[in-house]
Amino acid sequence: MTLLSDTRYIFVRYLTKLVRTPILLFFSLFQPILFLALFTQLLGKLSSFPGVLPAGVTYLEFAAAGIVMQNAFGSALQSGNSIVADIDSGFLQKMLVTPLSRPAILLGRLSSDAFRVVVQTAIILGLAYGIGDAENKPFYVNTGVVGVLLIFFTLAFFGLAWSGISLALGMKTRSSETVFAIGGVITFPLLFLSPALFPLSFLPTWVKDVSMFNPVSYCVSATRALMINGYTWSTILPAWGVIGLVAVITMGATLYQFRKVVS
């Protein structure tokens, strides 16, 4: 299967590049880690107000789902820059004059994005565990190993859907500045107009209303459910559905742009 082996070569290439550019890794992990540290310190007292957070849930446990979601966002939005870099340097062209499978170019990139989201999520969960331990308010994923795997899956899936946006934008505009600017503009509203970092009961009514239409809300709820409540399929399955829908749209746009680029 050339598609599979070609995808693997592209996957390995992007991961090698990532590992050898630690500054990129640092910056994409920096923000979520900063948020993790800051928010848990600033809002740690929320759990002592009755009714704001579910009973017996610490703010750390609550916010962890939002932080890993933010991380998935950030990594995914860097994806488009990689394709812009390959277009600018001529490397994409260099791939295109070989028999290399065309879909493998995209699949390799996407799978490296997904892998990266999983690794970074694992790092953040580890840190959350560390913080919980230090504060004597243990943090752990209630659903155990399988739950962690499901969280990885949800976030990687979510990351792929968002990679699609930055990839399509990158190929359309061929400018990493644009990808960054638009990425930044959409990340924060989507994150803050959802129950990612603040409980819904804490938010004004209009934000609650908006959050109903925000795909991020569904993913955060699913991740949070897996961390705190258990296998609440009535929350998890709709989230996968929403991500799937987003992915169909963003991947459609990506494929459309990619075809224009390679033809």
Add this chain to the structure above:
Amino acid sequence: MSAIIKVDNLVEVYSDGTKAVDDISFSVNEGEFFGFLGPNGAGKSTTIKILTTLLRKTSGTVNVAGYDVVKQAADIRKIIGVQSQETTVDGDLTGRENITLQGHFHQMNSDEIKKRVNELLSLVGLEEAADRRGRNYSGGMKKRLDLATALVHKPKILFLDEPTTGLDPQSRAAIWSYLEKLNKEEGITIFLTTQYLEEADKLCKRLAIIDSGKIVASGSPTELKRQIGADSIRISLENCKKDTANAKELIKSMTGVTEIIDSEECITVYAKNAGLLIADIVRALDSSDIRIASVTFSSPSLDDVFMKHTGRRIRTEELVKAPSPMWGGARR
């Protein structure tokens, strides 16, 4: 000899209406070292992109190694090696990794690749730098590595788009010697574009001179120069504006003079016996009180060939880093 590249009535019109390639036809024989010589924007890169399946032609037929460039693009990609104008080395990977990756793109097996990588590293003299990352290479080293990556699968035809643009003379000479070796010893057909007269003259057995999307002349460098038929004397006058007309009048009637044109220096005289004429010209101008700043004599060069067909000289700019539209849009 059989034609390995055959192009008939090729036209490329970009979406903005620019005619980048305007009805060109040519063929390249198997084992030949063939070149496109022309200034920036002449249509050289566009032609290479069409031949290497990167850009879709507007009309005409293009056949590479017996395959149609549109219908059998996949077959063509297996047997061509391409070095584009941009140096496309992945800076995060080492030299060895760059070549290896390219071998994987060509579906070679790992043992084959390993052997080939070592061969290529020694061909382009990068054995010592093989395990350093591409970003730490000098410009010349990157070009050499780029060439090596294009050769990994032993292509039948090698396409080189301005392989030495922006390089220092030493690196240029090194690239030239590799290319000659590949052509002579391995029989690889080479299609090269260049804006350097010297490069075309030295390497190419046959040339097409291209300007504004059209082939204006073709043949071997010697043939093309012979067509000029005359040496040139470039004369620069201290007061060019005032004296040009007089000077031309004086020189016109001398025996052997075939043509006088205005040029950058001031005027250029083409003549059969130029060496002998110089003294006469100097005397004639001097006695008419026309002061000469300098006189240079030269045998016909490819620049004269270009001049004859286009009325202009090839301006060789040192390209530092031009923005590079790849899939149409702008012309080169």
